[in-house]
Amino acid sequence: MAPDASRMSDGMPIRDAVATRSVLAVSGSLLIRTGDTATELIAAHTMLPDGSIALAVDAMTPAGGQLVAARSRPGGLRLEVTSVVPVPVRCRVRARVTVTGTVRALDPATLDDCDAGTIDALLDLPPVALWAVEPVAVRLERHSTSDDVAVDAYRAARPDPLAAIEATYLHQLVRHGLDGLTLPARLASARGRLAPVAIDADGLTLRSETRQGHHDARLPFASRVTAEAELARELALLTPAITAPDRSRPNPG
Structure with missing residues (x-):
């Protein structure tokens, strides 16, 4: 089993990995981008334990067309998520996450490695085709800085335990x-x-x-x-x- 990065040293790479997983875990929407085409998905994704992102998208929609076109192409899709401070303040944007990944149809065998919370989250997605985006590159932008997050650290990390509340x-x-x-x-x-x-x-x-x-x-x-x-x-x-x-x-x- 991969080590839990949230329990490793408190170095910046580990904190960035945890922050990235936290942003993706609580975001209600994300942008999928292929080439010059971008489509927003709302309430149509969830995180899998290994850091892949599950998307619920009808293949016959414009967003589905993007996924079909990018399917199995290494790094053929980008997911973009913006995290904002959830209370009224100036400068509410606190982080932007970009995951470049490979799109595949979600393998039902993946569910064997999911905990009950992840299964519930998948069941809450729209009843359409399920896709998985496997990350090949992750980037975190915040506080006027932009850093690559090692994919291994990202996969091993877990969201901050308080992210959901x-x-x-x-x-x-x-x-x-x-x-x-x-x-x-x-x-x-x-x-x-x-x-x-x-x-x-x-x-x-x-x-x-x-x-x-x-x-x-x-x-x-x-x-x-x-x-x-x-x-x-x-x-x-x-x-x-x-x-x-x-x-x-x-x-x-």
Whole structure:
């Protein structure tokens, strides 16, 4: 079994691999590109455990035509995903991921290696033809930098354990405010609008927005978080205003 990259050293290549898997895992849409043709797919993809991306696309649609034309051509398809901060702030784009891959019809034998969550995600896709895009190159753009992510590291990585619930808790922080939060010195002195912009297993990122611009600062958790109950506890330690999120109403978009 391949090692779990999220448990390896904390080097930048590993963090980039985890970040890339996280973006792909939670995105609701992506762009498929062949040559000069691009088509957006909405609610029509999911991640497979080995890092391949499953697409649900009718072969008789324009998007299906792209997949048919690119089928079995090494690196014949590009998938592009944009990750945005899920709460209202300036400069919401935080990452762009490009996966160049080879398209094949999804092999039913692949399901033998899928966990229950992946099977459920596949069943939630539209009831049309299933395709798999096997990555041959992965690129991550963020913070004005662009880096190649090693395919082996990408395949071995897993999404951040909080990726699926990050947006819920960011909205909760926005609704309840950040009263009582002990801020890093550069945020405390900025006198700007303060907003939470990211949560991952190791900490909370806050942004201070002023007329001159913005900057981010990170508040590390006391210990690495891998479950929702642990996240609620760590956030409560940072600010007593936070409780478990109210799931009786949808989050604002």
